[in-house]
Amino acid sequence: MPRQLRVVLAEDGVLLREGLIGLLARFGHEVVAAVGDAEALRAAVAVHDPDVVLTDVRMPPGFQDEGLRAAVALRAERPGLPVLVLSQYVQRDYAADLLDSGDGTGVGYLLKDRVGQVEEFVDALDRVAAGGTVVDPEVVRQLLRRRRDPLAALTPREREVLALVAEGHSNGEVARRLVVTEAAVGKHIGNILAKLDLPPAEDTHRRVLAVLAYLQA
Amino acid sequence: MEACDVRQALFLRPWRYPLGAWPWRAAGYLVSGVGAGVLVCAVLLVLLVASLLLVGIPLLLFGGIALGGAERLRLRLVDRRPAADPHRVPAEPGLGAWVRERAGERATWRELAYALLLATVLWVLDALVLAVAAGVPGALLATPVLLAADGHETKILKAVLVTSYPPALAAAALGALLLVALAYPLGLYAAGRAALTRALIAPRERDGLGEVIASRARLVDAFEAERRRIERDLHDGAQHRLVALSMTLGLARLDAPPGGPLAERLARAQEEAGQVLAELRELIHGIHPHVLADYGLGPALADAADRTAVPVDRELDGLPRLPVAVESAAYFTGREALANVDRHSGAARARLTGRHDGRVLVLTVEDDGRGGADPARGSGLTGLADRLAVLDGTLTITSPPGGPTVLRVEIPCRVSSASSSPRTASSSAKG
Numbered sequence: 001m002p003r004q005l006r007v008v009l010a011e012d013g014v015l016l017r018e019g020l021i022g023l024l025a026r027f028g029h030e031v032v033a034a035v036g037d038a039e040a041l042r043a044a045v046a047v048h049d050p051d052v053v054l055t056d057v058r059m060p061p062g063f064q065d066e067g068l069r070a071a072v073a074l075r076a077e078r079p080g081l082p083v084l085v086l087s088q089y090v091q092r093d094y095a096a097d098l099l100d101s102g103d104g105t106g107v108g109y110l111l112k113d114r115v116g117q118v119e120e121f122v123d124a125l126d127r128v129a130a131g132g133t134v135v136d137p138e139v140v141r142q143l144l145r146r147r148r149d150p151l152a153a154l155t156p157r158e159r160e161v162l163a164l165v166a167e168g169h170s171n172g173e174v175a176r177r178l179v180v181t182e183a184a185v186g187k188h189i190g191n192i193l194a195k196l197d198l199p200p201a202e203d204t205h206r207r208v209l210a211v212l213a214y215l216q217a
Numbered sequence: 218m219e220a221c222d223v224r225q226a227l228f229l230r231p232w233r234y235p236l237g238a239w240p241w242r243a244a245g246y247l248v249s250g251v252g253a254g255v256l257v258c259a260v261l262l263v264l265l266v267a268s269l270l271l272v273g274i275p276l277l278l279f280g281g282i283a284l285g286g287a288e289r290l291r292l293r294l295v296d297r298r299p300a301a302d303p304h305r306v307p308a309e310p311g312l313g314a315w316v317r318e319r320a321g322e323r324a325t326w327r328e329l330a331y332a333l334l335l336a337t338v339l340w341v342l343d344a345l346v347l348a349v350a351a352g353v354p355g356a357l358l359a360t361p362v363l364l365a366a367d368g369h370e371t372k373i374l375k376a377v378l379v380t381s382y383p384p385a386l387a388a389a390a391l392g393a394l395l396l397v398a399l400a401y402p403l404g405l406y407a408a409g410r411a412a413l414t415r416a417l418i419a420p421r422e423r424d425g426l427g428e429v430i431a432s433r434a435r436l437v438d439a440f441e442a443e444r445r446r447i448e449r450d451l452h453d454g455a456q457h458r459l460v461a462l463s464m465t466l467g468l469a470r471l472d473a474p475p476g477g478p479l480a481e482r483l484a485r486a487q488e489e490a491g492q493v494l495a496e497l498r499e500l501i502h503g504i505h506p507h508v509l510a511d512y513g514l515g516p517a518l519a520d521a522a523d524r525t526a527v528p529v530d531r532e533l534d535g536l537p538r539l540p541v542a543v544e545s546a547a548y549f550t551g552r553e554a555l556a557n558v559d560r561h562s563g564a565a566r567a568r569l570t571g572r573h574d575g576r577v578l579v580l581t582v583e584d585d586g587r588g589g590a591d592p593a594r595g596s597g598l599t600g601l602a603d604r605l606a607v608l609d610g611t612l613t614i615t616s617p618p619g620g621p622t623v624l625r626v627e628i629p630c631r632v633s634s635a636s637s638s639p640r641t642a643s644s645s646a647k648g
Contacts, residue, residue, distance in 0.1 A: 013453070013457040013461070015457060015458065015461040016457060016460055016461045016464070019461050019464045019465065019468075020464070022468070023464060023467075023468060026468070026471075057507075058452065058507070063449060063452075063453075064507075064510055064511050065507070065511040068511075088452060088456055088460075088498065088501075088507075089498055089501070089502060089506075089507050089508075091507070091508045091512075091516075091520060093508060093511075093512045093516045093520075094508075094511075112460050113460060113463060113491055113494050113495070115460060115463070115464045115467070116460070116463030116464050116466060116467040116487055116490065116491060117467060118464070118467035118468055118470070118471060119471075121467075
């Protein structure tokens with residue numbers, strides 16, 4: 001059972017904000033502050049020092065990418081602050097900006113629709129809060145559509161593995177989803193890291209670098 | 218090339234000019250100018266007196282309009298290019314509407330100004346030039362005839378006394394030479410006079426054109442604003458509620474007995490909500506993509522290239538943030554071009570490049586397909602060409618049969634002031 005999280009929520013739609021508060025409460029998480037714009041989000045984080053921030057991309061007053069900007073700024077101020085960003089529309093530039101912030105850990109970027117898959121959504125929030133990296137499968141799909149990228153050297157199976165790693169899954173979870181052994185996954189990841197020319201270092205960090213390479217291809 | 222006015226006749230073939238009809242036309246223009254000037258002068262005097270009784274003021278205006286019509290016809294003598302009527306057609310029938318329309322037009326007042334100028338200055342100048350250019354050579358030419366008529370003596374221009382035929386014939390020869398020589402300044406003056414007339418009483422093309430460009434620009438701006446409004450309404454309204462609905466359904470599924478018919482129906486309902494959301498997202502993206510507003514042209518075009526089935530090589534690095542209208546027009550043109558590559562070209566590969574050199578944005582889309590693209594036939598590019606034209610931009614397509622097809626967009630523009638935003642610095646390099 002994941003620990004109880006103290007969440008600061010930023011979402012300008014009242015309907016969705018109330019819904020999310022209820023949803024998180026149901027899974028034992030506490031929304032310590034629910035705000036409607038980026039300015040209030042930064043203030044609330046300063047006051048409450050939450051375990052994780054959950055924010056929408058588009059918010060008043062400009063309805064552009066204020067939420068994302070605030071998330072990036074917050075992570076610059078407080079390295080290691082986990083942030084999960086929700087967006088009506090996924091685009092890899094947003095994801096890349098987010099993953100560039102901090103050291104790329106404890107960060108997530110999901111299509112807003114995913115909140116409907118209640119359990120997976122809360123699971124993603126837990127993973128982000130625990131320092132994981134979660135990238136929406138839609139972003140991954142967008143990237144796979146690209147023909148010209150440095151990932152061309154990867155085999156289809158290695159791409160699948162990398163896609164799942166980008167979504168923030170552990171080796172065990174990847175193995176379960178692809179119905180292979182965990183050792184096989186480890187071998188694939190080793191090949192991926194070698195092919196992407198990533199230096200041997202602490203494992204989580206290399207995984208993040210692989211995801212970054214993936215996004216910035 | 219046939220000269221179409223006296224100025225061209227003068228400068229294109231100066232050696233043939235005195236032999237042709239143009240000196241006569243110029244002279245005719247000035248003679249009729251003097252006639253018109255005297256007439257207008259007389260009419261003006263009468264109307265000015267009448268104006269003291271306020272009756273003359275409207276007559277003065279409409280006299281100017283009538284003169285304008287006559288002068289545009291007379292202009293044909295020295296300028297074959299037609300001078301169109303600068304007056305607008307009144308929106309409603311009837312004398313009242315006509316009077317209101319005319320009184321509100323600049324053209325009416327310019328014609329009045331021309332009438333005053335003609336009556337006071339121009340006809341006098343016309344007469345002077347005629348007297349020098351035609352009168353002096355004419356008098357010299359006439360010397361032998363006058364001598365013969367008198368029998369004993371004659372005075373050339375009432376100054377030089379001539380009593381015998383040899384000097385009289387010499388004077389005539391000089392007159393002939395002068396006539397040819399003075400035909401040039403005569404033509405020059407007539408050309409200048411015609412240019413002045415045209416400037417005052419012919420429509421100014423830039424006037425009308427400027428109006429059209431401004432109104433088109435307003436339309437494009439209005440469309441752009443409307444697109445954004447629709448996009449925002451959909452985002453804040455339908456999209457939001459659908460996400461909330463999907464979440465409610467998701468929560469309901471947690472409560473439904475697993476594996477039962479209720480859970481199954483809830484799952485299906487949620488799936489449908491998800492599909493509607495996906496469709497709505499695509500719709501909104503088509504109306505005005507967020508990435509364009511947030512990251513600018515480079516990432517937005519890279520995104521469009523991602524969505525193209527034909528693989529697209531891209532060079533979009535370093536595109537700065539540009540004015541909204543430019544980014545939008547360039548983005549939609551590029552997207553349409555990529556869509557055409559998918560639909561029509563049969564290409565195996567395409568290439569998308571974007572550059573801004575500080576003054577001009579240049580965007581090219583090339584493919585190695587079969588070519589023969591006809592921009593006029595329902596490619597969706599004609600409307601975009603109009604949109605580019607408003608920004609002084611151009612769209613050129615070369616597409617010989619057998620390919621390759623190259624589409625090129627150029628829009629003159631400065632870097633937008635928002636370009637200092639950090640988001641471009643980090644993202645534009647990732648195209």
